[in-house]
Amino acid sequence: KGRVLSGLGDPIDGQGPLRTTTTYPVMNQPPSPLSRKRITEALPVGVKAIDGLITVGKGQRMGILAGSGVGKSTLMGMIARNTEADINVIALIGERGREVRDFLERDLGEKGLKRSVVIVATSDQPALVRIKGAFVATSIAEYFRDQGLDVLLLMDSLTRFALAQREVGLATGEPPATRGYTPSVFALLPRLLERAGNSQKGTITGLYTVLVEGDDMNEPITDAVRGIVDGHIALSRNLAAMNIYPAIDVLNSISRVMIDIVPPTQMQAANRFRSLLATYQDASDLIDIGAYKKGANPKIDEALNHIDGLYEFLRQDIYEDALFEDTINHLHQSVGEQVVS
Known part of the structure; x- marks a missing residue:
């Protein structure tokens, strides 16, 4: 070594x-x-x-x-x-x-x-x-x-x-x-x-x-x-x-x-994370030019509410060591789920 x-x-x-x-x-x-x-x-x-x-x-x-x-x-x-x-x-x-x-x-x-x-x-x-x-x-x-x-x-x-x-x-x-x-x-x-x-x-x-x-x-x-x-x-x-x-x-x-x-709860949270991110990215052109009005589409509204949390989860400092348990808790929080201790 x-x-x-x-x-x-x-x-x-x-x-x-x-x-x-x-x-x-x-x-x-x-x-x-x-x-x-x-x-x-x-x-x-x-x-x-x-x-x-x-x-x-x-x-x-x-x-x-x-x-x-x-x-x-x-x-x-x-x-x-x-x-x-x-x-x-x-x-x-x-x-x-x-x-x-x-x-x-x-x-x-x-x-x-x-x-x-x-x-x-x-x-x-x-x-x-x-x-x-x-x-x-x-x-x-x-x-x-x-x-x-x-x-x-x-x-x-x-x-x-x-x-x-x-x-x-x-x-x-x-x-x-x-x-x-x-x-x-x-x-x-x-x-x-x-x-x-x-x-x-x-x-x-x-x-x-x-x-x-x-x-x-x-x-x-x-x-x-x-x-x-x-x-x-x-x-x-x-x-x-x-x-x-x-x-x-x-x-x-x-x-x-x-x-x-992984346990089913993590799989569900990961799938929900992907779904929210995909919805936001599909609508991002409309959102960026101000053509989307809040309330027109509940799925896009939900994605907009969570997008800052999703990007926050993806970001990580080069020298930050994320513990597995903390990561899973952060994942649940980013998609608006209650963390069960």
């Missing part, structure tokens, strides 16, 4: 060699489908919008989808610091060299680094090192899972992993297919993503960022990842422009296992 390694697993933090004799295969096989435990338990990550509305389960794989500059790395740092997982394994694949130290010292901080292992393969390194870095990080997560721990695997970004494989594919003579991506890219994604999840011993919860090209949520990598993972968290440039951070677009985000891991 607390170490920074290269894409090939060598220490690069100047703290000497790794003291271990255990070896793990880098290209390991995923657990058998029938040996995987079902996802039945929530993993609080300390971010209100996620814990309340897009709850992540232990062993779930989630995509974090966003264009450039919307706050993916900052959100990852918040999750790494605040999560209730036993250990973080963080893979920075294809990042700018300048951003690595920023992430370690500003986003992750001393508190986050103490219980993390960080794997770094910067954008200037060969494509094979960037690909290997993602698999090395997954192997390290598997090692800790086999110790019976709840592991959080954070990877930034899956898009740069795909670009590295495209580079290799084109160099070996593969034909470029959708938007220049080679067929091997789409074959390699499930081999990486399927290795996260539950085994009989422990859990790996995987959060993978996807850099959405041109803010097109249907571009090939985004589309392929959405079809493999168990849910996705979309970040919105519009919310970021309104200074709502983290800019999580809850209406376009989903956790496919949420219904299995």
Whole structure:
């Protein structure tokens, strides 16, 4: 824990060699489908919008989808610091060299680094090192899972992993297919993503960022990842422009296992939150130009009464650690429900 390694697993933090004799295969096989435990338990990550509305389960794989500059790395740092997982394994694949130290010292901080292992393969390194870095990080997560721990695997970004494989594919003579991506890219994604999840011993919860090209949520990598993972968290440039951070677009985000891991009261409150927010957003043009008169539509009136509370719930300071129980109480309050103590 607390170490920074290269894409090939060598220490690069100047703290000497790794003291271990255990070896793990880098290209390991995923657990058998029938040996995987079902996802039945929530993993609080300390971010209100996620814990309340897009709850992540232990062993779930989630995509974090966003264009450039919307706050993916900052959100990852918040999750790494605040999560209730036993250990973080963080893979920075294809990042700018300048951003690595920023992430370690500003986003992750001393508190986050103490219980993390960080794997770094910067954008200037060969494509094979960037690909290997993602698999090395997954192997390290598997090692800790086999110790019976709840592991959080954070990877930034899956898009740069795909670009590295495209580079290799084109160099070996593969034909470029959708938007220049080679067929091997789409074959390699499930081999990486399927290795996260539950085994009989422990859990790996995987959060993978996807850099959405041109803010097109249907571009090939985004589309392929959405079809493999168990849910996705979309970040919105519009919310970021309104200074709502983290800019999580809850209406376009989903956790496919949420219904299995949260009580019915939380599910009902989350559905009501979404319904109120959707009603307000549908009517926002009329409201902004002053064309809507109060009393014309009871649903819009209700949404107007609650909208400040909804946006207040979505906002969270970068260094604020939201406790799971407080988040659920805040969720009920934001939709006008009585909090039962």
